[in-house]
Amino acid sequence: MAREAVATGTADRVWTIPNVLSMLRLLGLPVFLWAILTHRDGLALLVLMGSGISDYLDGKIARSFGLVSNLGAVLDPVADRLYILTTLLGLAWREIIPWWLVVVLIGREVFLTVLLLIARTRGLRELPVHFVGKAATFNLLYAFPLLLLADGTGTPATWARPIGWGFAWWGVVLYWVAGLMYAAQLRRYLRAARSSPV
Incomplete structure (x- = not known):
């Protein structure tokens, strides 16, 4: 992603529309947490x-208009992970989702953090983002509002419940598949590094 930013000359730009959207998402985190804990x-x-x-929009705009930046490459995944973590804790606190789901998803984040630490000790700054990881995040970010809606009553809640859990299960599976793919990528890199001449 950073290479793409350099190619378009926007690598060091801060105030782009995609970056502002990511910043606004981060500012929405405490609002969401307050709202869900106070039953709003x-x-x-x-x-x-x-x-x-x-x-969806910040990635689409960044790619379509050549506004990919180094800051955006950091902000977007950070915002995704913080939203997932905050939403998980808020929904579990309200008993909308079970705590085991929180453990499964946080466990994957711990697993990925360990992989990243290993990668950095071998000279890799980050693991390349791939489609499965983005698809997992997409599923989870759409599952959570549906599960919150399903906590209510009436026809919308009835429809939202199976759809929300469908997104959630796909998200969990893809989240871990992506984690295992990162592990396989790192293993291949380490093997190649060991076999290459010094």
């Missing part, structure tokens, strides 16, 4: 929906 579900739902839409 309408506001929490709006913030979550806004997060999912802006996550």
Whole structure:
């Protein structure tokens, strides 16, 4: 992603539309947490929906208009992970989702952090982002507002429940598949590094 930014001459730009969208997503985090903990579900739902839409838009705008930047390459995944973590904890606190789901998803983040630490000791700054990881994040960011909506009553809640859990299960599976793919990538890199002449 950083190479793409250098090619378009926007690597060091800060105030781009995609970056502003990512910053706004981060600013929405405390609002969401306050809303869900105080049972203001309408506001929490709006913030979550806004997060999912802006996550799609910032990447789309960055690629379409050559606005990919180094800051954006950091902000976007950080915003994704913080939203997932905050939403998981908020929904579990409200008993909308089970705590084991929190453990499974946080466990994957711990696993990925260990991989990244190993990669950095071998000279790699980061692991390349691939489609499966983005698909997993997409599924989870769409699952959470649906599961929050499903906590209510009436027809919308009835429809939202199976769809929300469908997105959640796909997200969990793809999240771990992506983690294992990162592990395989790192293993191949380490093997190549060992076999190459010094």
